[in-house]
Amino acid sequence: MSVTAAQGFEAAGVAVGLKSTGNKDIALVVNRGPLKVGAAVFTSNRAKANPILWSEQAIADGVVEAVVLNSGGANCFTGSFGFQTTHQTAERAGELLGVSSGDVLVCSTGLIGSGDEAFRQKVLDGVTAAVGELSAEGGVAASEAIITTDSRAKRSVVVGEGWTVGGMAKGAGMLAPGLATMLVVITTDAVLDAEAADAALRRATRVSFDRLDSDGCMSTNDQVTLLASGASGIAPDADAFAAALTEVCLDLARQLQGDAEGASHDITIRVHNAESESDAVEVGRSVARNNLFKAAIFGNDPNWGRVLAAIGTTAAAFDPYDVDVWMNGVRVCSEGGPDRPREDVDLTPRATEVVIDLKTGAAEATILTNDLTHDYVHENSAYSS
Amino acid sequence: MSVTAAQGFEAAGVAVGLKSTGNKDIALVVNRGPLKVGAAVFTSNRAKANPILWSEQAIADGVVEAVVLNSGGANCFTGSFGFQTTHQTAERAGELLGVSSGDVLVCSTGLIGSGDEAFRQKVLDGVTAAVGELSAEGGVAASEAIITTDSRAKRSVVVGEGWTVGGMAKGAGMLAPGLATMLVVITTDAVLDAEAADAALRRATRVSFDRLDSDGCMSTNDQVTLLASGASGIAPDADAFAAALTEVCLDLARQLQGDAEGASHDITIRVHNAESESDAVEVGRSVARNNLFKAAIFGNDPNWGRVLAAIGTTAAAFDPYDVDVWMNGVRVCSEGGPDRPREDVDLTPRATEVVIDLKTGAAEATILTNDLTHDYVHENSAYSS
Numbered sequence: 001m002s003v004t005a006a007q008g009f010e011a012a013g014v015a016v017g018l019k020s021t022g023n024k025d026i027a028l029v030v031n032r033g034p035l036k037v038g039a040a041v042f043t044s045n046r047a048k049a050n051p052i053l054w055s056e057q058a059i060a061d062g063v064v065e066a067v068v069l070n071s072g073g074a075n076c077f078t079g080s081f082g083f084q085t086t087h088q089t090a091e092r093a094g095e096l097l098g099v100s101s102g103d104v105l106v107c108s109t110g111l112i113g114s115g116d117e118a119f120r121q122k123v124l125d126g127v128t129a130a131v132g133e134l135s136a137e138g139g140v141a142a143s144e145a146i147i148t149t150d151s152r153a154k155r156s157v158v159v160g161e162g163w164t165v166g167g168m169a170k171g172a173g174m175l176a177p178g179l180a181t182m183l184v185v186i187t188t189d190a191v192l193d194a195e196a197a198d199a200a201l202r203r204a205t206r207v208s209f210d211r212l213d214s215d216g217c218m219s220t221n222d223q224v225t226l227l228a229s230g231a232s233g234i235a236p237d238a239d240a241f242a243a244a245l246t247e248v249c250l251d252l253a254r255q256l257q258g259d260a261e262g263a264s265h266d267i268t269i270r271v272h273n274a275e276s277e278s279d280a281v282e283v284g285r286s287v288a289r290n291n292l293f294k295a296a297i298f299g300n301d302p303n304w305g306r307v308l309a310a311i312g313t314t315a316a317a318f319d320p321y322d323v324d325v326w327m328n329g330v331r332v333c334s335e336g337g338p339d340r341p342r343e344d345v346d347l348t349p350r351a352t353e354v355v356i357d358l359k360t361g362a363a364e365a366t367i368l369t370n371d372l373t374h375d376y377v378h379e380n381s382a383y384s385s
Numbered sequence: 386m387s388v389t390a391a392q393g394f395e396a397a398g399v400a401v402g403l404k405s406t407g408n409k410d411i412a413l414v415v416n417r418g419p420l421k422v423g424a425a426v427f428t429s430n431r432a433k434a435n436p437i438l439w440s441e442q443a444i445a446d447g448v449v450e451a452v453v454l455n456s457g458g459a460n461c462f463t464g465s466f467g468f469q470t471t472h473q474t475a476e477r478a479g480e481l482l483g484v485s486s487g488d489v490l491v492c493s494t495g496l497i498g499s500g501d502e503a504f505r506q507k508v509l510d511g512v513t514a515a516v517g518e519l520s521a522e523g524g525v526a527a528s529e530a531i532i533t534t535d536s537r538a539k540r541s542v543v544v545g546e547g548w549t550v551g552g553m554a555k556g557a558g559m560l561a562p563g564l565a566t567m568l569v570v571i572t573t574d575a576v577l578d579a580e581a582a583d584a585a586l587r588r589a590t591r592v593s594f595d596r597l598d599s600d601g602c603m604s605t606n607d608q609v610t611l612l613a614s615g616a617s618g619i620a621p622d623a624d625a626f627a628a629a630l631t632e633v634c635l636d637l638a639r640q641l642q643g644d645a646e647g648a649s650h651d652i653t654i655r656v657h658n659a660e661s662e663s664d665a666v667e668v669g670r671s672v673a674r675n676n677l678f679k680a681a682i683f684g685n686d687p688n689w690g691r692v693l694a695a696i697g698t699t700a701a702a703f704d705p706y707d708v709d710v711w712m713n714g715v716r717v718c719s720e721g722g723p724d725r726p727r728e729d730v731d732l733t734p735r736a737t738e739v740v741i742d743l744k745t746g747a748a749e750a751t752i753l754t755n756d757l758t759h760d761y762v763h764e765n766s767a768y769s770s
Contacts, residue, residue, distance in 0.1 A: 045694060045698055046697040046698070046699075047694055047697025047705040048697075048705070077706075077718070077723070078722065078723075079706075111690065112689075113690045113718075215676050216674070216675075217677045217695075219694065220697060290601075290602055291601060295762050295765035296765065298766040299767055305498045308462060309602070310602075311432065312603070313430055313603050320433070320462075333498075336462050338463075338498045374762050377757055377758060377759050377761075378759070380677050380680035380757075381686065
């Protein structure tokens with residue numbers, strides 16, 4: 001049920017022709033309250049799309065009434081015309097919903113540089129149509145309207161003690177830290193204030209979406225938004241709420257990984273016994289971004305030499321000659337030398353696990369990535385996106 | 386003529402069965418003097434192969450009598466046995482040449498983790514065979530013996546006023562800064578002391594091999610060595626020598642780029658008007674390493690949005706909304722927005738030029754890279770290397 005699983009929310013997804021396929025391309029999520037609390041995290045890319053520039057301002061007061069999302073155009077690097085398009089989108093939604101445009105967030109995804117007059121008109125028409133379609137069962141339609149090269153919509157729900165957290169996500173390429181051509185809306189009927197919502201969201205995204213690094217490419221349009229309606233009347237324990245929110249974020253992140261463009265392996269890189277968590281993240285990311293490693297996994301080749309060569313490029317605390325590496329449960333490298341024969345490793349399953357033991361401390365981190373495949377090259381060379 | 390173009394050098398290339406193809410796999414370059422000056426730069430990867438660990442020590446006194454190079458095995462992560470193999474290689478060459486083993490550098494390239502007893506015996510036999518084949522015409526054979534997945538040997542010669550600089554290189558994958566599965570030996574008959582040789586080599590590699598970033602992957606085995614025999618009797622002006630050396634390094638770097646694994650485009654990224662040279666390098670490298678950009682170039686798609694998205698991940702001084710981007714002479718983006726239509730850009734030639742104008746200063750840098758292709762994925766997934 002996605003963003004309408006929690007009480008107090010309505011949503012809609014409609015088609016207005018932004019996608020050449022005729023599929024749904026405008027989503028609207030509305031918080032009916034009684035609370036109108038919002039929190040959001042944005043791409044850390046300095047090249048930010050117009051909807052990011054808008055939403056960063058709109059979220060500042062912690063009040064969000066609605067979120068408009070479109071696929072079929074990123075509205076990034078489209079100049080002041082593009083920013084006006086975003087502004088008008090929020091104004092149209094505000095007028096029709098009877099709320100301030102400054103409490104309406106906007107998210108866009110699609111080709112950078114696209115966002116002309118025709119795009120603007122379709123988005124505005126789409127907002128009008130979506131308002132007419134709003135319903136407490138609209139979560140599925142909304143989740144379908146935000147996908148681009150995704151092969152399927154992503155939804156997740158976790159139920160707490162009298163309150164619910166539900167969300168939707170889209171994203172298939174440009175999956176990298178600081179978020180990833182990724183639009184996510186999560187709703188809850190828990191009673192939260194803006195500060196608590198913001199803290200819980202940052203806590204959850206730090207160990208979920210920020211650890212998803214499919215292809216090392218950081219998007220201009222990423223946004224993860226949390227809306228709280230308070231409709232359950234229950235104020236949860238902060239840790240319990242953060243845990244549920246993290247569970248939803250991790251579930252959605254795994255769905256994004258599992259649907260990454262052209263991927264044939266979902267690779268979980270677990271770094272153990274690092275001196276610090278940041279060391280563990282740096283090591284995991286260096287491996288996740290190594291094209292030679294990623295191509296080897298595509299070829300079902302347990303090439304641990306490429307893992308060590310990647311780790312060697314980091315500033316993390318470790319001794320290259322005292323590192324152990326496991327692939328799918330087989331220790332292929334111990335103390336920086338060959339261990340079990342590569343023939344013992346079965347890399348044919350889609351789910352692939354690489355464990356790296358740095359032996360310098362007690363910190364750990366997990367990075368999610370994908371392999372580098374012919375289909376990845378094909379999807380990102382044959383079509384503009 | 387490669388490493389034997391300059392006076393005072395002999396070289397050889399022999400086949401001892403390290404390569405399954407039966408092609409040459411051991412190269413030897415000997416400096417007959419009168420000077421025995423050497424300088425070298427090494428991979429900045431913290432995971433260093435045994436020949437790197439050896440050669441870093443051997444070069445410390447600035448005296449080099451000979452360099453032994455093998456393809457067919459990286460001798461990296463092969464433990465103390467592997468280090469002994471490197472040591473014995475230098476000792477064998479030293480005995481046969483009547484010089485100290487501490488003045489013999491060793492370079493290896495091939496699969497990480499390979500370097501067993503059979504490998505050792507072949508390398509030692511190869512040194513003996515190569516000493517027997519040494520000749521002042523051996524530069525071509527030596528250049529052929531160091532290639533791995535290269536489709537052709539790389540050689541370059543520049544003639545100065547009475548002195549000569551000549552070199553050979555190998556490298557086709559793992560081309561990245563801090564050098565790149567790349568072995569290079571350059572010789573000169575100019576009169577240089579060790580300090581001057583080291584300074585000239587660092588000056589030349591900083592703007593040539595260090596600016597070649599084919600696939601973002603940094604090797605464990607890279608080494609660039611300069612040997613000076615002084616046989617010309619001429620001590621060149623430092624700037625003139627550095628210019629000639631840089632020309633040889635750039636020529637070899639371009640040859641490496643032109644033969645990079647699976648590439649269909651040689652991409653030159655020129656960053657202009659940066660606040661500092663390091664900003665220019667950081668921006669160029671961020672684009673060179675962006676898989677989405679690289680795949681777009683493979684697809685002949687002038688996707689400037691991916692260029693800006695890559696620049697946005699850097700800490701360089703720039704305004705994302707005041708950047709111009711040219712592709713093959715066509716300004717596709719001005720002031721962070723669309724300019725000429727993408728149809729105007731012809732990306733079908735192999736030589737591709739991307740110019741980025743940051744408009745924040747007067748510094749510039751050029752980065753050389755390649756596109757991301759099906760053949761790159763194939764070559765790096767179907768074979769262990």
